Amino acid sequence: MDPDEIANLIEQGLEGARATVVTDGQGHYEAVVVCSAFGGKNRLPRHQMVYATLGDRVGREIHALALKTYTPDEWQAAQQ
Numbered sequence: 611m612d613p614d615e616i617a618n619l620i621e622q623g624l625e626g627a628r629a630t631v632v633t634d635g636q637g638h639y640e641a642v643v644v645c646s647a648f649g650g651k652n653r654l655p656r657h658q659m660v661y662a663t664l665g666d667r668v669g670r671e672i673h674a675l676a677l678k679t680y681t682p683d684e685w686q687a688a689q690q
Contacts, residue, residue, distance in 0.1 A: 611671040613639060616664065623663025637673035644685040653679065 613631035620629040627645035648656045656679040
């Protein structure tokens with residue numbers, strides 16, 4: 611699966627999200643997702659929200675997905 615396609619699915623499934631996805635070409639992906647809907651949630655619910663946007667592609671076309679999830683404020687702080 612193309613990384614841009616995965617990023618688009620995440621962004622379409624999570625309103626206001628921004629996603630960047632890279633791959634090793636072997637079905638393993640890394641995604642950074644910034645979304646205000648992550649506010650007040652810890653890592654597990656955030657990851658579940660992202661996985662829900664990808665449906666059954668995870669475990670099929672997407673063999674492994676490493677996630678880094680941030681609220682916009684967390685992302686801004688991480689960039690400094």
